[in-house]
Amino acid sequence: MTESTFWSSDMSSSLVDFLLNSFKAQQDKTTTLIQITCTVVAIVLLWLLHYVLFKPLNRIRDLCDTGYQDQMRWDRYGKTKRQLANEARRNKKVGDVPPVYPNGWFALCESDDLKAGQVLSIKALDENLAVFRTEDGQVCVLDAYCPHLGAHLGIGGRVVNDCIECPFHGWQFSGHDGKCTSIPYSKGKIPPSAQVKKWPCHEVNGFVFFWYHAEEEKSLEPEWTVPELDVISSGRWQYRGRTEYQVNVHIQEIPENGADVAHLAHLHGPSMLGGSDLTSIDRKKSDGESMPILHHHWQVGWKGPEHGDADWHVAVTTIKHDLRLFGRIPFILMDVEAKQIGPGLVHLTIGTSLGRCVLLQTVTPIAPFTQRVLHRLYASPTVVAPYAKLILWGEAIQFERDVAVWNHKTYIRHPVIVSEDRTISKHRRWFQQFYSENSPRIETIMENRKGSLDW
Template sequence: MQGEQLAVFRGQDGQAYVVDAYCPHLGASLAAGGRVVGNCIECPFHGWQFQGEDGKCTRIPYAEKVPDFASIRTWPSCEVNGMLLVWYHREGVGPTWAVPEQREVATQEWVFRGQTKHLVDAHIEEIPENAADAAHLDFLHGTAILGGSDLRYSKSRLWEFMKHRWKGEWCPEPEPNEHCSQLLLLHSTSIFGKHIPALDLKVSVRQVGPALVFLILEHAFLGRGIILQSVTPLEPLLQKVVHTIYYQKNMPAVIPKFLLRAECLQFERDITIWNNKQYLPKPLLVKEDSSIQRHRRWYGQFYSQKGTGLPAQEGLDW
């Protein structure tokens, strides 16, 4: 939904509403100086008021009558897991699935412990496709987190004493959740070649739709929590990625903050690749890359059939 300008406000009823930013009268921005009046947003230019629920204009201070056709566009949205999410469909189709609520976040068993934001210069599909690219895990993310995210130094001999190992298997979910996919990641660490069980980590990853990911973290004695990843397209090849962590409130805050920092260091290694690579609609794949092809078929459901962005598929049989 790049190029769309939206205004977001919370009405007197406590409901969050998302509407087009510009007043249809003379184009003033409701998001810059607009005022909430009841469940309406008031234009700062002439005081026209629009309902958040259906966008209808309910008041024009200087007019005897409000035209029946006076309204602004409203956008389907939901508040879940501490996020306000907006539904967008190129053909204007309404929501066909709902974002699941994470029980521990809703009940505040897990509490907010931090957030990071990154800009990525890449095709939007590159980011979720990582889940199906098992081959890159040990190669790009195998060296010690202490090696940082600068790929010129991450494989330095200084950090060879410590290695990360990743095992992951990606698969799409069946109906009625065909818009979701699953990845189970098992992480282990060895120091001087010796496996350290205390550092083992299980990450259950669930992608919901094209740009929302739930990463549930489970550690033997450091507890459980979740990192929520959202990807918002700002331009065709510019994505804003936000990571938000919620963690067991009985655990010291330093633990989830460290886990979030570690995850983002690894993510920044991917960003270095994404920011400097090309998106190939017909990549050269080998049979061991079959999950990438499966992921592209699965992700293809989120492209408009009337659009031009549907990626081409390439076979692996040769």
């Protein structure tokens, strides 16, 4: 064998080894990449499974999030959705509205928001409030401003046993009656006027409520109580999620929706799969046209209390619902009873083929035409989590269609109605009882704000 033949053979062997090693290394990289990809996919699938089966729904929509799709489509100036929403709010005609703050129980927060020893600053019905939970777990609601020099008790205030301590000078006020219990630097007697207003409050069904009444003599003695739902307080039914909205409308418009029977077929008839964009939902346009593939069908009744009823503050809407295929084949049947308890609370009991649920809706005015609306859904153990969340999601889509209308509508005190709208008039007469002589009107509020600072 010649020397050149030897080197040629050696080089060929090295080249083969190099190619084999390169192929093996590439194969190892491919295997590693596949393993990483499979791991990532498995993690995502496990997260989705956990979200669907176990994690409660939490859907939050701000004032600018719902009902401004048309403005976004029409805009030619590059404005943000928030700018367009604020512009729409300024341009909206208020109308001849009733008083802006009715009397009743209103939700300030959810129980989960307030831990033992925690303080919250909350604005509701034009009142600045310090809401806190004592060290032994009791919820208290006081006026926010310290009578000493006006410091805000809810901003930097500290819970000491069952009192709240002012962040400015350390004065302490009892959560039970609002009286000052301690002035740390004073050796004299505490002045009798050293106290803040104590608001009646009630923690029930996962919410913290406070009692508001425009007449001073009735503001400390609630005229009814918020009913406790045993299925929630006992823990038998499971919490499945919440939704939260801010809506640009007078408070009366929201509960009035339950008495507006005629709007359900037109606004809420199209399938929830169509979303909440009012211009894109699939409506049946005339009697001669075929029904959409999926369509909601509603049978609704509204009933107020009889004269002299003990539950004068409760009105009831009954709903029979089914989702129909091609307008003929019904499935997903539900029976709903919605109890409107005062101006700011609704208990919706929902009967389904898998069991029963209850949806709690609270409406709280945080400004004359800004309502904070919360929903919490609880379901019996037989209603599996995915189905319960589907119910809540579907309700959210339907509610957002109402929000898209509310955010732009004006209030008409004497509307043009037909005989089929008579329940609206009945509801308005029933709702009038929640206003009283001194209930705040928008004209008075705007007059009082003329001297306010605006940066």
